[in-house]
Amino acid sequence: MDDPGLEMIRDQVRAFFQNDFDEPAIRAADRARKIPAEILQAIKRLGWTGLTIDQDYGGSGADVTHGVVLVEEVSRRFPSLATNLVGFFMSARAVAEHGTDDQKAEWLPKMATGEFTFAFGISEPDGGTDALRGRTRAEQMEDGRWKVNGRKLYTSFAAEADAVLVMARTSPAPEDKLARGLSLIMTPTDQPGLEARRMELMAHRAACTCETYYDDAIAPADALLGQEGRGFYHLIKTLDEERILAAAMYIGIIQGVLDQALQYAKDRPAFGRPIGAFQAIQHPLADIATDLHHARHFTMSAAAKISRGQECSMEAAMAKLFASEAAQRATDRAMRVLGGYGLVEESPMERLFRDARLGLFSPVSNEMSRNYIGERLGLPRSY
Incomplete structure (x- = not known):
């Protein structure tokens, strides 16, 4: 392995599991279907949440190869925890590529330290791969805020995240161009209009996979990530x-x-x-x-x-x-x-x-x- 940084990541992960999260603790977390809060705090202190975030925003500025090694080494012991890491890295890319300067300045430093986390709300009961036909809707109110209504399935980490980045239809689209009119709305979880229910999966039991419900859930005026109506195109990147x-x-x-x-x-x-x-x-x-x-x-x-x-x-x-x-x-x-x-x-x-x-x-x-x-x-x- 030519990059010594990759081997350092492997050594750090192995030490973490040896000293802080041994097999009995992993097994207990798997049975409880929940990663302990102290473990989530530990990976934040280790800098894993900010591994791929630019150094200008407080991250390590590492590339995808480093993320691959971290995810692989964690999955060797506890794939449920690796599921969260994949979500963190995807979140960082989405904000870095499609956020405004203000959004990046607000969110990325907090994401680097783990102070702010969000989940992706994409799949729905009537469509996983066929996400373009989703029924979740978002409309902008007179005061500029967004109102979100719908339901999402298999939303990893939603019950423990600060927000869900919801892909919702904000305008109609022709049948042959269903990708148009879908937007990404950063919707806070701490509100009556959003409910996250943990799903009990056979696999990755501690990964906090959720079904989320949106009943007039409110997102702030600056919650739109990227261009309105271009959310799906942003997502596929x-x-x-x-x-x-x-x-x-x-x-x-x-x-x-x-x-x-x-x-x-x-x-x-x-x-x-x-x-x-x-x-x-x-x-x-x-x-x-x-x-x-x-x-x-x-x-x-x-x-x-x-x-x-x-x-x-x-x-x-x-x-x-x-x-x-x-x-x-x-x-x-x-x-x-x-x-x-x-x-x-x-x-x-x-x-x-x-x-x-x-x-x-x-x-x-x-x-x-x-x-x-x-x-x-x-x-x-x-x-």
Whole structure:
């Protein structure tokens, strides 16, 4: 690894889990479906929330490759926490690219220290990938403030965030141009008109995935991020980074299950020797390691391109697709190595096995990723 800063991040994360958030504490957080407040405060002190925010606003000014390494290393132990980090990095990019000078001066320094956090409200009950047909509406009142009405699903971190960046329709659009007329409204959570209900997911249980309701929720006059009616176009500019960071999350899971399975194969005796001496155990572990190698290099290549400002949409989609499906293969193979112990909740494998399941359809389904890649290959659009 050429960049010593990347190895420093890995060392810092490993020390954090060893000293501040060990396996029993992780397991307790997973069972409680909530990351302890002191852990969230700790990652703020470590500077993780401001890793990719420009130094002019109090952040570290690191590029996406550093975010990839942080997300991967955290996911190796606790993917629920990595879900929050992906949200923080996406928030920083959205504000840095589309905020006004006043918004950046107001929000980014507070985001760097973790004093201000916000969630993304995109998916709805009637449409996840088909977000353009969402029913959430926002209208500007006479005093300039915004009134938001609707409902969103799978809004990560909403119950603990200070605001939700809601994608809402602010003007009608023709059927063939549904992306027009959608805006991004920064809507404060501390008000009667906004309710965030935690959803109990099988995977990433502590990540605070929420269903949010907006009943005449009020946002200030300066809550519009970017241009009115151009919110969807602003949003898709962040998707390459999101997919790269999602890939990093599943790479971390692959590394975590490989760690667990290798150690078990060395320690577990059968027929007078460690089970790792048998080809039936060695071969699936070799396959996991091979997938891990390819996924990591694939993802870091895409991260390097986006950090240089180069087009990488297809590579980002491919990285997320490959890493998430490799995580499915890895957890299935490693679970067979551990056998019954892999099903015991005291085993990290049980948690990583569950957490890997989310990757097939989040933050975008792999079917949709394949559609996107097919279109970029010159095939007719299928959606």
